[in-house]
Amino acid sequence: MASAxxxxxxxxIKSVSTMExxxxxxxxxxxxxxxxxxxxxxxxxxxxxxxxxxxxxxxxNAEEVPELYLEGSREIKNTCxxxxxxxxxxxxxxxxxxxxEAEREIMKNDSHPMIVAIGTKGRxxxxxxxxxxxxxxxSPAETISFxxxxxxxxxxxxxxxxxxxxxxxxxxxxxxxxxxxxxxxVRLLPxxxxxxxxxxxxxxxxxxxxxxxxxxxxxxxxxxxxxxYGAIVESATCEHAARRTAMENAAxxxxxxxxxxxxxxxxxxxxxxxxxxxxxxxxxxAQQST
Amino acid sequence: xxxxxxxxxxxxxxxFYKGDVELVIVPTYEGDEGFMARHAYATKLLDIGELxxxxxxxxxxxxxxxxGGYVDVKESIILFTDAAEWQEDIDKERAAQEKARAExxxxxxxxxxxxxxxxxxxAIAKSIIRMKVAEGGGRRRR
Numbered sequence: 060m061a062s063a064x065x066x067x068x069x070x071x072i073k074s075v076s077t078m079e080x081x082x083x084x085x086x087x088x089x090x091x092x093x094x095x096x097x098x099x100x101x102x103x104x105x106x107x108x109x110x111x112x113x114x115x116x117x118x119x120n121a122e123e124v125p126e127l128y129l130e131g132s133r134e135i136k137n138t139c140x141x142x143x144x145x146x147x148x149x150x151x152x153x154x155x156x157x158x159x160e161a162e163r164e165i166m167k168n169d170s171h172p173m174i175v176a177i178g179t180k181g182r183x184x185x186x187x188x189x190x191x192x193x194x195x196x197x198s199p200a201e202t203i204s205f206x207x208x209x210x211x212x213x214x215x216x217x218x219x220x221x222x223x224x225x226x227x228x229x230x231x232x233x234x235x236x237x238x239x240x241x242x243x244x245v246r247l248l249p250x251x252x253x254x255x256x257x258x259x260x261x262x263x264x265x266x267x268x269x270x271x272x273x274x275x276x277x278x279x280x281x282x283x284x285x286x287x288y289g290a291i292v293e294s295a296t297c298e299h300a301a302r303r304t305a306m307e308n309a310a311x312x313x314x315x316x317x318x319x320x321x322x323x324x325x326x327x328x329x330x331x332x333x334x335x336x337x338x339x340x341x342x343x344x345a346q347q348s349t
Numbered sequence: 350x351x352x353x354x355x356x357x358x359x360x361x362x363x364x365f366y367k368g369d370v371e372l373v374i375v376p377t378y379e380g381d382e383g384f385m386a387r388h389a390y391a392t393k394l395l396d397i398g399e400l401x402x403x404x405x406x407x408x409x410x411x412x413x414x415x416x417g418g419y420v421d422v423k424e425s426i427i428l429f430t431d432a433a434e435w436q437e438d439i440d441k442e443r444a445a446q447e448k449a450r451a452e453x454x455x456x457x458x459x460x461x462x463x464x465x466x467x468x469x470x471x472a473i474a475k476s477i478i479r480m481k482v483a484e485g486g487g488r489r490r491r
Contacts, residue, residue: 102362103362109359113427266392267392268378268393285361
């Protein structure tokens with residue numbers, strides 16, 4: 060074993076251990092961010108579910124839902140896809156999963172796709188493939204406030220009301236646990252209220268004020284805003300969780316590699332020493348025999 | 350004692366209030382309206398205004414400023430609003446400053462976007478309500 064080889068292994072060990080430090084640090088950062096994002100997510104998730112349920116119940120029980128928002132009221136020619144990805148990489152398959160699912164969804168329908176990208180990863184991917192991107196937001200998901208999501212949903216609603224788009228589909232990552240996340244596709248508009256089995260239809264008359272129409276005109280945008288905001292918060296949580304897992308794996312791999320390398324290094328060093336000893340012993344024995 | 354009904358006041362950032370109440374008074378577009386247990390089902394839009402809550406077994410009302418929204422009355426009451434603040438949490442000075450700023454902006458001699466004008470007017474209405482609520486609310490306590 061040449062000494063040059065030992066040098067190379069030594070250098071390799073150094074570089075791997077630096078890498079391990081970096082991934083470990085990133086893991087800790089993501090863990091801290093995940094904790095914060097999860098707190099926001101848990102705070103908003105429960106009552107958002109509640110709220111969307113309540114809104115859906117109103118939709119389901121009103122006789123005079125404005126037809127504009129109902130399924131089947133018009134032919135679907137243009138579909139708007141809201142794709143929520145991250146702005147940074149190094150988080151495993153988090154971004155690719157969302158993009159793949161969105162692309163599959165786009166291929167499924169033959170309507171003209173228009174894309175609203177939240178997060179740079181999705182924007183870059185679809186821009187490169189010449190999709191029409193109507194709107195993109197590049198700030199990291201965890202910095203987006205409810206007010207921002209209100210601003211985001213406004214142009215979408217305007218386009219929907221003016222007939223430029225006929226369908227709005229939201230693709231985001233849903234948080235199941237710190238270790239598992241799942242990409243979800245949700246249709247925001249138009250509503251398909253009959254298909255939801257969770258919603259009980261009660262036949263009591265409901266008072267609407269000022270008018271049913273006004274109530275709906277208020278609630279539809281609210282529903283979109285809330286769902287969008289909820290999805291953004293959820294995605295941010297997933298991104299941190301995915302990054303934490305990815306970094307943990309990377310650090311683990313680095314440690315494993317370090318173990319193997321140092322074993323190899325020690326063996327090589329030992330071999331060199333043994334060789335030298337053999338030389339000395341052989342030399343002295345040669346002298347004694349003469 | 351009257352029956353109580355569950356009330357939940359929800360804002361985008363948190364559950365603002367959750368509890369059993371005897372009476373809740375909300376600012377609908379057609380004037381203030383009170384809801385008690387076993388009210389007919391209703392869904393009403395709310396204006397910027399004062400929210401009065403009488404908790405079960407309490408005599409006094411709790412007062413909060415709310416920034417519009419809707420109320421959904423069923424077996425329980427769900428109230429959604431963009432922003433809500435209890436009387437004791439309101440910073441009166443800041444509300445006054447905000448009002449002055451919005452008014453100053455409107456008085457500027459330049460073209461304003463209609464959306465921005467509407468927003469400024471809403472800001473003024475909100476700060477007026479917040480100042481009113483901070484002083485104990487516009488309604489006389491029973």
